[in-house]
Amino acid sequence: MCETCGCTVTPGNAHLAHETTGRPGATVELLHDLLAANDQVALHNRAHFDEYGVLAINLMSSPGAGKTSLLEATIEALQGRYRIAVIEGDLETDNDAARIRAHGVPAVQITTGTACHLDAHLVHRALHDLALAGLDLLFIENVGNLVCPASFDLGQHRNVVLLCATEGDDKPAKYPVMFRAADLVVLSKADLLGVLEDFDPVRAAEALRALGRETPMIRTATRRVPSLDAWLAWLEHEVSARRTLTTRRASPGTATAAA
Amino acid sequence: MHELSVCQSLLDEVTKIATSQGAGAVARITLEIGPLSGVEPELLARAFEIARAGTCAARATLSLQVLEIMVRCTECGASSRALPNRLLCAACGGYRTRVLEGDELRLRAIELDAPAARSAARAERRESGG
Numbered sequence: 001m002c003e004t005c006g007c008t009v010t011p012g013n014a015h016l017a018h019e020t021t022g023r024p025g026a027t028v029e030l031l032h033d034l035l036a037a038n039d040q041v042a043l044h045n046r047a048h049f050d051e052y053g054v055l056a057i058n059l060m061s062s063p064g065a066g067k068t069s070l071l072e073a074t075i076e077a078l079q080g081r082y083r084i085a086v087i088e089g090d091l092e093t094d095n096d097a098a099r100i101r102a103h104g105v106p107a108v109q110i111t112t113g114t115a116c117h118l119d120a121h122l123v124h125r126a127l128h129d130l131a132l133a134g135l136d137l138l139f140i141e142n143v144g145n146l147v148c149p150a151s152f153d154l155g156q157h158r159n160v161v162l163l164c165a166t167e168g169d170d171k172p173a174k175y176p177v178m179f180r181a182a183d184l185v186v187l188s189k190a191d192l193l194g195v196l197e198d199f200d201p202v203r204a205a206e207a208l209r210a211l212g213r214e215t216p217m218i219r220t221a222t223r224r225v226p227s228l229d230a231w232l233a234w235l236e237h238e239v240s241a242r243r244t245l246t247t248r249r250a251s252p253g254t255a256t257a258a259a
Numbered sequence: 260m261h262e263l264s265v266c267q268s269l270l271d272e273v274t275k276i277a278t279s280q281g282a283g284a285v286a287r288i289t290l291e292i293g294p295l296s297g298v299e300p301e302l303l304a305r306a307f308e309i310a311r312a313g314t315c316a317a318r319a320t321l322s323l324q325v326l327e328i329m330v331r332c333t334e335c336g337a338s339s340r341a342l343p344n345r346l347l348c349a350a351c352g353g354y355r356t357r358v359l360e361g362d363e364l365r366l367r368a369i370e371l372d373a374p375a376a377r378s379a380a381r382a383e384r385r386e387s388g389g
Contacts, residue, residue, distance in 0.1 A: 025286070025370065028276060032366040034269050034290070117261050148261035151297035151364075176344040177297040212330060212346035212356040 038152055041120035045127065045155025052132040053246035055239050056140065058154050060178065061162035062171075063144030066188040066222065068096045070162070070231070071139055073222040075103045077232055082136040082239065087126045089118040089143045096141065106130060117148035120155055136239055146171070150178040158183045158238060163217075165189045169199045172207035180211045184234060190219035190227065262302040266310040269366065276369055277315045284372035285319045293326045294343045295362035300325055318372075328361030 033039065049056045059067050068088075075084055086107040088096040097109035108126045110118060123140060132138070140156060142149040161182035163171050166189060172179040179185065185208060193199060201217075208215055218230035269288070277285050292300050300323045307321045328341045332348035338359065339349030346356050 025372075026280075026282075027287075027368050027370045028280060029368050030276070030366050032272060034265055034272070034364045034366055037268055037271065115261075115264070117264075119264065147297065151261060151265075173344040176346075177295055180295065180346075207344070209354050210345050210347060212341075212354055212358070214355070 035151065035153075038120045041124050042153035042155040045120055045124055046157070048127060048132060049138065049155060049157065050246060050249070052135065053243060054132050054135045054138050055158070055242040056138045056154075056156045057238075058140045058142060058149075058156035058159050059162070060142045060146070060149050060159065060182075061144060061164065061188070062146050062167065065144070065162040065164035065167070066220075067141050067144070067162060068099055069222045070186070070188060070220060071100060071141060072103060073220075073226065073228055074139075074231070074235070075100070075105050077228055078137075078235070079104075083134055084137045084139070085130055085132075085135050087123060087130070087138065087140045089122070089141060091115075091143065112143060116143055116145050117152055118142050118154060119152045123154045137235070146175040146178045150175075150181045157242065160184045160186060162186045162188045163204060165192045165196050165199050167199075169201070169204040170207055172204065172211060176211055179208060179215070180213060182213075182215050185215055185217040186231060187217055187219045189221060189223075191221035191223065191225045193219075262298055262306040263310060265298055265303060265364070266306040269307075270310055270314050270316060272366055273316050273319075273369055274314060277371060280371055282371035283315065285316045285369055286372045287320045287322060287368075287370035288316060288366070289322045289324065289368040289370075291324050291326055291363050291365040291367050293361040293363040294328055295358060296364040298364055324367065326360055326363055329359040330356040330361075331359050332356050 061067050071086060078084065084105050086100045086105060088100065088107055088109045089112060090096055090109065091112055091114065094109035094111070097107040100107035108129045110122050110126050112118065112122065118140065140154055159181050161179060163185055165187060187201060187204065193201065205217055208217060218234060219227060220231045221227040273285055273288060292298055304321055304323060311317050311319065328343065328346070329338060330341045330346050330348065331338045332351060332353050333355045334353040335348060335351040337348055337350035341347065346358065347354055348356055
């Protein structure tokens with residue numbers, strides 16, 4: 001894909017702008033974001049998604065909250081309506097990518113080895129193995145972890161964080177950086193709420209609101225009593241909003257990002 | 260432990276700046292860290308001990324300035340201090356707030372050591388003279 005753009009990731013020129021001389025003991029005063037290199041590649045990834053009109057969603061949660069199951073159910077429900085692809089992040093194995101491919105959807109597995117999160121570089125590399133043309137939706141399933149993935153922009157348009165009914169309802173208070181990054185919180189395995197009496201959705205919503213965000217929280221279930229309506233409605237809304245934006249950008253008379 | 264990744268990215272940046280300044284080594288690196296950055300200062304300091312080996316910052320001191328969280332209420336306009344999981348307005352209790360400070364992960368300053376260019380030139384002179 002990068003034959004068209006050349007993949008010339010600009011290293012960010014700001015850090016070369018200072019003019020002080022390097023005499024011993026001299027202090028160079030700076031104001032650099034430490035993750036600037038990652039953020040540059042994330043911008044580059046986002047430019048690719050926008051070029052192809054693909055909505056990219058970064059899916060995050062603790063391990064076992066049901067990210068892959070939600071994706072499997074989503075693919076089945078949206079079959080014939082949206083063209084979907086998935087990037088899977090795991091420390092080891094391509095089990096999750098195999099599960100996705102079994103539903104007839106392209107999936108690229110990133111195995112991070114010991115790394116506890118995906119970063120923009122890893123996603124960029126995965127994009128070389130994925131044709132974006134013709135896609136509507138790209139899910140990036142991050143490594144199951146409520147800490148590290150929150151600090152790394154991948155180039156996604158939306159962050160979705162799963163909060164599983166089998167977890168504590170105080171997870172947003174325990175992992176504020178992650179839940180603050182969420183554009184949508186999905187209360188997964190919600191069909192278990194009836195038997196898991198310790199989890200109070202109202203308390204979870206309060207903990208989420210205490211983070212100073214009006215993040216919507218919806219419920220999903222994929223097993224005994226499937227329930228995906230709110231999730232599919234949210235996705236539909238986001239896909240059509242992205243399309244409108246892309247069309248407006250590409251329409252004649254407006255400047256396109258040709259740089 | 261993503262602090263190691265953050266450290267590597269820090270050292271890349273520091274090396275780039277030290278090279279552009281003609282400095283052979285770095286004596287001190289100052290960072291600003293907000294509690295909402297997702298980076299744990301203590302873990303970052305420990306990761307730095309490992310990651311700095313063999314770089315221009317191998318003998319550098321890492322100085323970490325941990326910032327406070329400040330929010331501004333979009334309802335009543337008040338600014339107040341807040342906790343990472345309680346980003347509410349201290350004046351009216353509202354949750355519609357904006358974080359003014361506290362999510363930073365910034366390289367603030369680098370104190371340079373002897374310039375590499377000059378010591379390289381000295382070494383060259385010694386070589387041609389001897």
